[in-house]
Each structure stands twice: as structure tokens, then as C-alpha cells.
Amino acid sequence: MTSATRTLRARRxxxxxxELFTVRGFDxxxxxxxxxxxxxxxxxxxxxxxxxxDVVLGQLDDALAGLVSALAAVPDxxxxxxxxxxxxxxxxxxxxxxxxxxRRRLTLIExxxxxxxxxxxxxxxxxxxxxxxxxxRWGCAPGELRPxxxxxxxxxxxxxxxxxxxxxxxxxxxxxxVAAFDDLARGFG
Amino acid sequence: MTSATRTLRARRxxxxxxELFTVRGFDxxxxxxxxxxxxxxxxxxxxxxxxxxDVVLGQLDDALAGLVSALAAVPDxxxxxxxxxxxxxxxxxxxxxxxxxxRRRLTLIExxxxxxxxxxxxxxxxxxxxxxxxxxRWGCAPGELRPxxxxxxxxxxxxxxxxxxxxxxxxxxxxxxVAAFDDLARGFG
DNA sequence: CGCTAACTGGCACTCGGTGCCATTCACACT
DNA sequence: AGTGTGAATGGCACCGAGTGCCAGTTAGCG
Numbered sequence: 001m002t003s004a005t006r007t008l009r010a011r012r013x014x015x016x017x018x019e020l021f022t023v024r025g026f027d028x029x030x031x032x033x034x035x036x037x038x039x040x041x042x043x044x045x046x047x048x049x050x051x052x053x054d055v056v057l058g059q060l061d062d063a064l065a066g067l068v069s070a071l072a073a074v075p076d077x078x079x080x081x082x083x084x085x086x087x088x089x090x091x092x093x094x095x096x097x098x099x100x101x102x103r104r105r106l107t108l109i110e111x112x113x114x115x116x117x118x119x120x121x122x123x124x125x126x127x128x129x130x131x132x133x134x135x136x137r138w139g140c141a142p143g144e145l146r147p148x149x150x151x152x153x154x155x156x157x158x159x160x161x162x163x164x165x166x167x168x169x170x171x172x173x174x175x176x177x178v179a180a181f182d183d184l185a186r187g188f189g
Numbered sequence: 190m191t192s193a194t195r196t197l198r199a200r201r202x203x204x205x206x207x208e209l210f211t212v213r214g215f216d217x218x219x220x221x222x223x224x225x226x227x228x229x230x231x232x233x234x235x236x237x238x239x240x241x242x243d244v245v246l247g248q249l250d251d252a253l254a255g256l257v258s259a260l261a262a263v264p265d266x267x268x269x270x271x272x273x274x275x276x277x278x279x280x281x282x283x284x285x286x287x288x289x290x291x292r293r294r295l296t297l298i299e300x301x302x303x304x305x306x307x308x309x310x311x312x313x314x315x316x317x318x319x320x321x322x323x324x325x326r327w328g329c330a331p332g333e334l335r336p337x338x339x340x341x342x343x344x345x346x347x348x349x350x351x352x353x354x355x356x357x358x359x360x361x362x363x364x365x366x367v368a369a370f371d372d373l374a375r376g377f378g
Numbered sequence: 379c380g381c382t383a384a385c386t387g388g389c390a391c392t393c394g395g396t397g398c399c400a401t402t403c404a405c406a407c408t
Numbered sequence: 409a410g411t412g413t414g415a416a417t418g419g420c421a422c423c424g425a426g427t428g429c430c431a432g433t434t435a436g437c438g
Contacts, residue, residue: 116309120309160334240395
């Protein structure tokens with residue numbers, strides 16, 4: 001099978017799943033339903049997605065790769081917060097067409113606790129990347145307190161911006177992310 | 190059954206579970222094992238803990254109650270960050286006897302992704318409490334960006350401190366929490 | 379056309395979690 | 409002490425997620 005066919009099927013599976021989840025509720029949809037909706041066997045479904053939860057999170061890993069390269073592209077002289085801000089704005093940019101899907105995804109992440117939990121696990125990769133980047137810019141070890149706290153805090157801020165964005169139907173994501181980073185840079189003291 | 194007996198059993202179950210988890214690994218221990226180790230039936234185990242995951246997290250909800258009351262005890266005039274710092278120091282205080290158990294818990298939280306995910310879900314209560322408190326102090330709505338970001342960021346900072354503490358066998362937790370809050374208050378800009 | 383390697387999907391199994399229900403146990407009241 | 413009542417227990421059957429195994433199919437290539 002060509003990899004094109006593969007990603008095509010994955011997309012179809014994903015779209016069908018998102019539809020079913022939002023209509024019937026996450027828990028009321030079984031994996032058999034998802035497989036049937038995507039026209040594949042149950043066993044095959046699990047070859048496309050490791051978990052029922054992961055169907056919701058789809059593109060998150062690609063985004064991680066994007067984050068890493070975006071961070072690498074920012075000159076060393078820029079401070080970690082600004083670097084992270086730039087990278088995040090780049091990674092979180094979405095075309096207007098994708099907004100409804102993005103809102104669905106994030107709604108599920110916020111609504112279904114298990115999915116949110118799974119998202120947290122996925123974001124750990126982001127945190128590692130951010131800690132490594134910040135450590136390099138500050139000239140310290142990634143395991144030290146400052147980069148560790150920084151990495152977690154940055155992801156948390158982004159997710160906070162997501163939450164607010166979701167609650168406001170007409171809001172733009174970008175200014176919220178910018179504002180969240182401003183708060184972070186300024187400090188809460 | 191008296192509630193004393195109940196919590197006693199819960200403790201025994203918890204202790205046995207923590208032991209088994211650290212020795213054999215989380216996944217290699219079944220709920221039947223846990224129930225047997227605690228001298229109860231499998232069905233009863235699930236009356237004490239909603240989930241296998243939750244055995245690890247035990248006291249976290251009590252801590253939430255402690256956080257809420259600690260926050261309420263801080264005068265209105267204190268800014269949110271300082272208030273949160275005070276509350277966290279109070280809630281995270283542990284007697285030296287408890288340290289080994291605490292380390293085990295946190296190790297499992299960091300090591301086993303599912304457990305970490307579950308912890309994130311549990312911390313959402315903390316975030317709601319923090320957002321409400323911060324909003325009250327700032328005189329804004331809890332749903333606004335600033336309190337939302339603040340709440341998540343504070344919990345993230347604390348968890349960052351936990352991570353660093355875990356990695357350093359001889360470290361004290363308290364100064365790490367203080368340092369994390371200092372970073373937060375000062376800002377990362 | 380035929381070979382090989384990868385993809386598929388059915389089957390059976392394990393394990394976490396839940397509803398149901400008969401039994402047992404703790405406690406209070408007489 | 410004796411008894412009744414309500415809660416706690418734990419066995420049983422069931423569901424759904426996830427996995428190993430394997431036979432059948434399909435796609436790509438010489």
C-alpha cells in the first residue's frame with residue numbers, strides 16, 4: 001500500500017470518528033463503530049491509531065516536529081520566552097477552513113477527561129523540546145529547575161489560551177496566545 | 190463499618206499496591222493482585238478506588254480541600270502569586286516519614302504515562318480553585334485569559350518543581366517550590 | 379505471470395471497569 | 409442478650425479497549 005493511501009484512510013477514519021464523537025458522545029462510540037464508519041476492520045483500526053483516544057489528537061505529533069524546527073530556526077540570541085512565542089505562533093497557525101475541526105478537537109480534549117489526559121501525555125514531548133531549547137539559550141542544563149519549570153509553564157499557558165479561545169466562539173486564537181505569552185514574560189508578581 | 194475501618198483498609202490497600210507497583214511494575218500488576226494483596230475481593234477494591242490509576246494518587250483530593258482552605262485564609266490584599274505560593278507551601282508540607290512514600294508516588298506519576306495523565310485530570314480541580322481565587326483578587330472573571338493562564342501555569346510550575354526534586358535524591362522540596370514561584374513572579378522575559 | 383512482502387481482518391484472549399444480587403456484617407433499639 | 413435493618417461485601421456475568429496470532433488478500437516488482 002502506498003503511504004498516500006494510508007494517510008488518506010487515516011484521514012477518513014479521523015473525520016468519521018470526530019463526527020461520531022461530537023454527535024453521540026465519546027463514550028457512546030465503540031471502536032467497532034469507528035472501524036465500521038471508516039470501512040475497515042476493528043483490528044486494522046488499531047494499526048492506524050494506537051488508541052481510541054488518539055483519533056482525537058491526530059496531528060499533534062506533526063506539530064511537535066514543527067515546534068522543534070521552528071525553535072531551531074530562532075537565533076540563539078533570542079531569549080527563550082520570545083523564541084517559544086514565535087515558534088508557537090507558527091505551529092498554531094491554522095487556515096480558516098480548519099478552524100471548525102480544530103474547535104471540535106479541542107472541545108473533545110476539554111470535555112472528555114480521558115482525552116485531555118492523553119493530550120497531556122502527548123504534550124510531554126513539547127515540554128522536553130522546550131526545556132532543551134531554553135537550557136541552550138540560558139546556557140544551563142535542561143534538568144535544572146528553571147528550564148523545567150519554564151517548559152511546563154509555557155505549554156500550560158498555551159493550553160490556557162486554548163481554553164479561553166474555545167469559550168469565545170468568535171475569538172481569534174493568535175492574539176490570545178500572544179497575550180498569554182505577555183503575561184508569562186511580564187510575570188504574575 | 191466505621192469510617193475508621195474503611196480508611197484503614199484503604200491505607201492497607203494503598204500501601205500494598207505501592208509496594209507491588211514499584212517491585213513488579215505498574216502494568217504487570219493486575220487489579221486481582223491488588224485486591225488479593227489487600228485481602229479484599231476484586232469488586233470491593235473498586236469501591237475503595239474508582240480506578241487502578243487512582244491508588245497511586247491517594248491523598249490528592251484531600252490536598253485539594255487543603256489548598257482551597259489555605260487560599261481562603263490568605264487576606265484579599267495579597268496578590269494571587271504570593272497567595273498561591275503560601276497555599277502550596279502549606280499543602281505540600283510533609284513529615285519526613287512520608288517522604289519515601291511521596292517519592293514513590295511521584296516516581297510512578299512521572300514514569301507511568303497513564304498515571305501521569307490521571308494526575309493531570311486530578312489537578313484540574315486545583316486549577317479551577319486557583320483561577321477562582323486569582324480572579325477574586327484581581328477583580329475580574331475566572332473565565333478571562335489572565336486567571337485561566339495563571340491557574341494552569343501555577344500548577345505546571347509546581348509539577349516542574351516536583352520533577353526536579355525527584356531527580357535529586359537529597360533535595361528538599363520546599364526551596365524548589367519557592368524558587369519555582371520566584372521564577373514565575375519575576376517572569377521569564 | 380509469478381514471487382515476495384506488506385497489509386488486512388477475523389478470532390480468541392487478557393485486563394479494567396460496572397451492574398446485579400445474594401450473603402454477611404455492624405450497629406442500634408428493645 | 410436478641411433481633412431487625414441498612415450498609416458493606418464479594419461473587420458472577422457482562423462490556424469495551426487493546427493485543428498476539430494467523431490465514432487470506434493485495435500490491436508492487438522482476
